[in-house]
Amino acid sequence: MQSIPVDGTRLGAMTCIVAPEVRIANRETGEIRKDREGQTVYTVGVAVRQDGRRASIIEISVSGEPVGVVEGVRVHVTGLTAFSWAMGDRHGLSFRADAITPVPVAVPAPAASRKGGDA
Template sequence: MQSIPVDTARLGTMTCIVAPEVRLANRETGEVRTTREGVPVYTVGVAVRQEGRRASIIEVSVNGEPAGITEGTRVTLTGLVAFSWAMGDRHGLSFRAESITPAPTAPAATPAGRKGAEA
């Protein structure tokens, strides 16, 4: 598998559209996929939208359950990497991130002429 680092600064707006779900290694038995260290792997559905373009939806894997991520949350992906894969006639890209966190929110604007809290 070839890994491709992704420059998230160029991706635009990223929003969780499918809350974190544990990834299964075996759907029949319900066995959870884990890392070598035994940490469960989660997947998060993320909508990526660049300015003036249509949104793309990617499914991102991450080690451990991302805290504070729910549907509709703007997110930040750290250490995002794409992997190309092929199985027989099928091929595509999968995505993995070091972490998925809520995006920082912009501070609320203060009305003009007001310089801070009144005493």
């Protein structure tokens, strides 16, 4: 499997469209996938929109639960890597990240209160 580092700054807006779900290693036994350090691996569905209206949907695996990441929230993806894979006549890309975090929402400053009644 070949790993390909991805420059996340060139991907444009990223939005969580499927909340983090525990990744299952074996569907028959229900075994949960763990990384080398023993952390649970989660999968997050992310919509990536570059210039214009075109969007792609990718599933990104990440170790540990991405706190604060829910459907509809813009996210920041750190350390994104793509992996090419092939099984028989099937092939594709899978994605893994070091972290997925919600983008902080800017809170507008409160308007200055008016003094002296109506103007």
